[in-house]
Amino acid sequence: xxxxxxxxxxxxxxxxxxxxxxxxxxxxxxxxxxxxxxxxxxxxxxxxxxxxxxxxxxxxxxxxxxxxxxxxxxxxxxxxxxxxxxxxxxxxxxxxxxxxxxxxxxxxxxxxxxxxxxxxxxxxxxxxxxxxxxxxxxxxxxxxxxxxxxxxxxxxxxxxxxxxxxxxxxxxxxxxxxxxxxxxxxxxxxxxxxxxxxxxxxxxxxxxxxxxxxxxxxxxxxxxxxxxxxxxxxx
Numbered sequence: 001x002x003x004x005x006x007x008x009x010x011x012x013x014x015x016x017x018x019x020x021x022x023x024x025x026x027x028x029x030x031x032x033x034x035x036x037x038x039x040x041x042x043x044x045x046x047x048x049x050x051x052x053x054x055x056x057x058x059x060x061x062x063x064x065x066x067x068x069x070x071x072x073x074x075x076x077x078x079x080x081x082x083x084x085x086x087x088x089x090x091x092x093x094x095x096x097x098x099x100x101x102x103x104x105x106x107x108x109x110x111x112x113x114x115x116x117x118x119x120x121x122x123x124x125x126x127x128x129x130x131x132x133x134x135x136x137x138x139x140x141x142x143x144x145x146x147x148x149x150x151x152x153x154x155x156x157x158x159x160x161x162x163x164x165x166x167x168x169x170x171x172x173x174x175x176x177x178x179x180x181x182x183x184x185x186x187x188x189x190x191x192x193x194x195x196x197x198x199x200x201x202x203x204x205x206x207x208x209x210x211x212x213x214x215x216x217x218x219x220x221x222x223x224x225x226x227x228x229x230x231x232x233x234x235x
Contacts, residue, residue, distance in 0.1 A: 109191070
């Protein structure tokens with residue numbers, strides 16, 4: 001199979017979601033990731049462009065209603081800079097963030113392979129990271145129309161996480177539950193299955209390793225956000 005993924009990449013997209021054990025065994029054996037990675041990057045770029053006007057509007061709202069007072073004579077300039085920077089930054093982030101996440105996941109799985117005394121190529125683990133990211137992409141496709149439909153002042157509170165069920169958008173529990181996204185959990189399960197297939201270890205062991213690391217991250221992120229957030233404001 002070529003580095004571009006060949007004809008099987010599209011089939012693997014579907015199979016990873018329906019029969020991940022079988023799919024990841026094939027992916028680990030023939031780890032072509034460039035084509036699916038570019039497809040995911042393109043989807044994220046499209047979603048970033050679609051959301052850019054909403055993000056610009058939210059940046060304007062934040063400048064006008066935020067805690068920092070802007071002198072009237074500077075308001076127009078600040079609004080222009082803030083809105084443009086927010087929109088451009090979000091699009092660039094939408095393109096770069098998956099690659100950063102894939103590198104982190106592949107690196108963590110490489111550490112797992114080292115402690116498991118299993119020699120596994122970084123290329124195989126990176127391919128696992130790319131294909132295991134598919135549920136996150138699905139979550140983004142679902143969240144985007146919801147985000148577009150809400151008032152601009154509620155933009156930052158749109159979430160598919162468990163935090164959506166809390167009435168108060170503040171405190172450690174809220175920010176911790178913002179990390180508890182079913183689509184993220186789905187990806188973590190796939191990373192465990194894929195990591196196990198690549199390292200030829202037990203899926204339960206690999207999944208537990210990934211989930212423990214995610215839990216430590218979620219706890220730290222929730223604690224940091226609850227400390228930094230203004231009272232009564234969700235992040």
